[in-house]
Amino acid sequence: MSEEVAKRPKLSKLDKAAIFLLSLGESDAAAILKHMGPKEVQRVGSAMAGLRTVHREQVQQVMGDFIDTVGDQTGLGVGADGYIRTMLTQALGEDKANSLVDRILLGGSTSGLDSLKWMEPRAVADVIRFEHPQIQAIVVAYLDPDMAAEVITYFDHKVRLDVLLRVAALNTVQPSALKELNEILEKQFAGNSNTTRANMGGIKRTADIMNYLESSTESQLIEAIRDMDEDLSSKIEDLMFVFDNLAEVDDRGIQALLREISSDVLIIALKGADEAIKDKIFKNMSKRASELLQDDLEAKGPVRISEVEAAQKEILTIARRMADAGEIVLGGKGGEEMI
Structure with missing residues (x-):
């Protein structure tokens, strides 16, 4: 291996996916992308757009890895259904994979609910x-x-509160209800009478949604829920993962997270952070990088609280995405217990 090749940064899984799709050609890449969800398309599309120079050795490496993976897991055309189901589950998680498998294997169409995921949030609210x-x-x-x-930010406070309380009370939804909803949305319902109950909602789902709200909105809603049902508000808060909980993520997870965060965002986020979080970040950086970051923090002038909260939310969004992909394990309130 030449010195130049050795110095090239290691390709991430996302980079490999982008290179693979670019190597296939437009029609074949489009055929793959249409089976992905909105977030997956956005992430892969951004990675493809961000590629500037792809060397021949990198293309060969990606194609070689793909052939090795396919060769290890299935013969082409033999056991493909099981392979597709397993691949989607590993890539997207069980909930998302289940919504795609029947459409891919049985030729079903996209339901009205799935179509909403491709719309702008304001349009969905409308x-x-x-x-x-x-x-x-x-x-x-x-x-x-x-x-x-x-x-839900496009609704007033009373509607937000009502919707979140109903989400917390949801466990399963009958197929007939989903079918009726899809008819309301004027879309064909995939699966018809053979569809099983759909698991959705619940306290954990409510906590996940609350995690993505602006801090002021989040606090307002939690307080309102507490006034109505103190036990429910406690359960929701116990399942929420907030910025301070990053102090409980293991060192390897923090190091992986730091590689995904820009310095500018990190500096603003740490302006309003507890010392425990700062210490956790500093100790998982090289001595030189830690000193530079501390100097930048001291030199940074006053920052609006809203900017700090936005930066912390951005970091939490990255952390949750990495946790969903199995790249890190979140600790604290929103973390899953380990055995």
């Missing part, structure tokens, strides 16, 4: 604004938590 509150809750529970949080 679609459900005059629907029954229970329908609003089902839609909000079905969306990814960050998108759901943005959707």
Whole structure:
């Protein structure tokens, strides 16, 4: 291996996916992308757009890795259904994978609920604004938590509170209810009468949505829920993961997280952070990098609280994405117990 090749940064999984799709050609890449969800398309698309120079050795490496992976897991055309199901589950998680498998393997169409995930949050809010509150809750529970949080910001406080309380009370939704909702959305419902109950909502889902709200909105809603049901508010808060909980993430996880965060965002986020968080960050950086960061923090002038909260939310969003991908384990209130 030449010195120049050795110095090239190691390709991430996202970079490999981007290089692979660019190597396939437009029509084949499009055929793959249409089976991905909105977030996956956005992430891969951004990675593709960000590629500037791709060397021949890198393309060969990506293609070689792909062939090795396929060769190890399945023969082409043999056991493909099981391979697709396992691959999607590993890539997207069980909930997202289940919503795609039947459409891919059985040729089903996209349901109205799935179509909402591709819309702008404001547009989704407009679609459900005059629907029954229970329908609003089902839609909000079905969306990814960050998108759901943005959707409910377009409602007034009373509606937000009602919707979140209904989401917390949801456990399963009958197929007939989902079918009726899809008819309301004027989309074909995939699966019809064979569809099983859909698990959605619940206290954990409510906590996930709350995590993505602006701090002032989050505090206001928690206080309102506490006034109505103190036990429920405690359960929601116990499942929420906040910036201070990063102090409980292990060192390896913090180091992985720091590689994904820009210095500018980190500096602003730490302006309003506890000493425990700062110490955790400093000790997981090289001595030189830590000294530079501390100097930058001292030199940084006053920062609006809203800017600090926005920077911390951005870091938490990255942390949750990495946790969903299995790259780090979150500790604290929102963390899953280890055995």
